[in-house]
Amino acid sequence: MKWTAKTWKNIEPIYQKIIEMPFIKELQNGTLPMEKFQFYMGQDSFYLENFSRSLALIGARAESIDHALDFIRFAEGGIVVEKALHDSYFQEFGLTDRGNIEPTTHHYLNFLKSSAALDQVEVAMAAVLPCFWIYKEVGDYIYANKINENNPYQKWIDTYAGEEFEESVVKAIEICDAVAEKSTEAQQEKMTQAFIAATKLEYMFWESAYQLNTWLV
Numbered sequence: 001m002k003w004t005a006k007t008w009k010n011i012e013p014i015y016q017k018i019i020e021m022p023f024i025k026e027l028q029n030g031t032l033p034m035e036k037f038q039f040y041m042g043q044d045s046f047y048l049e050n051f052s053r054s055l056a057l058i059g060a061r062a063e064s065i066d067h068a069l070d071f072i073r074f075a076e077g078g079i080v081v082e083k084a085l086h087d088s089y090f091q092e093f094g095l096t097d098r099g100n101i102e103p104t105t106h107h108y109l110n111f112l113k114s115s116a117a118l119d120q121v122e123v124a125m126a127a128v129l130p131c132f133w134i135y136k137e138v139g140d141y142i143y144a145n146k147i148n149e150n151n152p153y154q155k156w157i158d159t160y161a162g163e164e165f166e167e168s169v170v171k172a173i174e175i176c177d178a179v180a181e182k183s184t185e186a187q188q189e190k191m192t193q194a195f196i197a198a199t200k201l202e203y204m205f206w207e208s209a210y211q212l213n214t215w216l217v
Ligand SMILES: Cc1ncc(CO)c(N)n1
Pocket: 044, 047, 048, 130, 131, 132, 135, 202, 205
């Protein structure tokens, strides 16, 4: 079995928990309070900026020139989405600025940046994979189970259920399988641990937005 298929099986219980989260349920039926979505969007702006910086660094460190090109393109795509948040979504959803980097975002983006800088590049590739894959699965799930035709969050949902995003996700999965195949068992285990940690942070990212979690002092 391919590394990605094995690893997805491993995190399947976490994925099930994600699609049952109140943030996701309410996003799906359009009842999510705007304040929580705004918090999420502001944090996601920090996230996307730093996720993209990490992707660029992984691109620079990739051994294969084709993987380098793919990751540099992923980085470009991430920055384009961040700019779209700032240029149109912020206004559409009534947000004037993105606020401060709150604890879960702080943890997540520093996890990604340090993995991109210091881990073996294969492990860093595994660390960023849930950012692609979980969003694709959640986007498709919400899209397939939509209840409300007038969902105020539809534009957001369409981004992650779209074909363009799917292409990147398929590529990121293929790259991880290609590098896993050339890795030792011990390296693969590190890749798996990085993937699991990022999956848990995806869960926490939504939950923290739902709870409007900020620094205590
Ligand atoms: C937290 C988070 N993870 C993944 C994505 C998709 O790139 C996103 N926009 N935000």
